[in-house]
Amino acid sequence: MTTLTAKDKDAVRTFWAKVSGKEEDIGTDAVARMLAVYPQTKTYFAHWKDLSPSSPSARKHGVTVMKGVADAVSKIDDLKGGLLTLSELHAFTLRVDPANFKILSHCLLVVLSIMFPNDFTPEAHVALDKFLAAVALALAEKYR
Amino acid sequence: MVEWTDFERATIVDIFSKMQYEVVGPAALARCLVVYPWTQRYFGNFGNLYNAAAISGNPMVAKHGTTILHGLDRAVKNMDDIKATYAELSVLHSEKLHVDPDNFKLLSDCLTIVVAAQLGKDFTGEVQAAFQKFLAVVVSALGRQYH
Secondary structure: OOOOOHHHHHHHHHHHHHHOOOHHHHHHHHHHHHHHHOHHHHHHHOOOOOOOOOOHHHHHHHHHHHHHHHHHHHOOOOHHHHOHHHHHHHHHHHOOOOHHHHHHHHHHHHHHHHHOOOOOOHHHHHHHHHHHHHHHHHHOOOOO | OOOOOHHHHHHHHHHHHOOOHHHHHHHHHHHHHHHOHHHHHHHOOOOOOOOHHHHHHOHHHHHHHHHHHHHOHHHHHOHHHHHHHOHHHHHHHHHHOOOOOHHHHHHHHHHHHHHHHHHHHHOOHHHHHHHHHHHHHHHHHHHOOOO
16 A cells, blocks of 8 residues: 555645544444444444444444544554554454455545535545555554 | 345435436546546546546546446346346446456445535435445446456
């Protein structure tokens, strides 16, 4: 995968500034969509009492995931180093198949498209797609 | 054969009955060419595709985007046999156009994102699931005649 150019990073930071304050809504919607559109992802949450997309557990998880993404934005200049602990968590404890990172990224982009139809231009889209791919790569760093 | 629930059928018919083909088609194709620039390989004779602004303003891109989107109409009308409906188009994309079938998924992701922006809150998780299932069936049918 490609490295993020200065232009990409600028685009991500600019867009993220617009998103400020709505992170929770974005996260909960993205996780809810993931569970609805890709039911196989529910296999990771068998320990939840309620697996419906609108359950409190799903909402809480959306917030958690989004905090991670926001953190990644702040560490955009060194994703591998900055996300080391999270990578170890996903590799050794959660053991989420990395294919699912792509799935969640897609759902995030759909939510951004709905919530920010004018700001989520094709240019913003490509920068964010690259960024999320880079985050996924950093998260998979410790897998093997 | 693909099993469709009543909700899925109704959702697909509804989305396409309200579809603004001349807006969504061009936007989806342009987005695909910008977000996945290697897809430009199929449009060497489309003129200026040098940057996002040029792509979004390119009349050939717009026209082709509309054509592609209307291509989905036949699947909407024949949801119970999309495989047969697209057999000829699949051969066309393979034998004549030489399009890597992976590209169908890229375009369908961009289409999902553009339709999401159009429908806003109405593009719920359930609607998204139905729409993506429909596109996945189309993509599969288009890739079927490759050899």
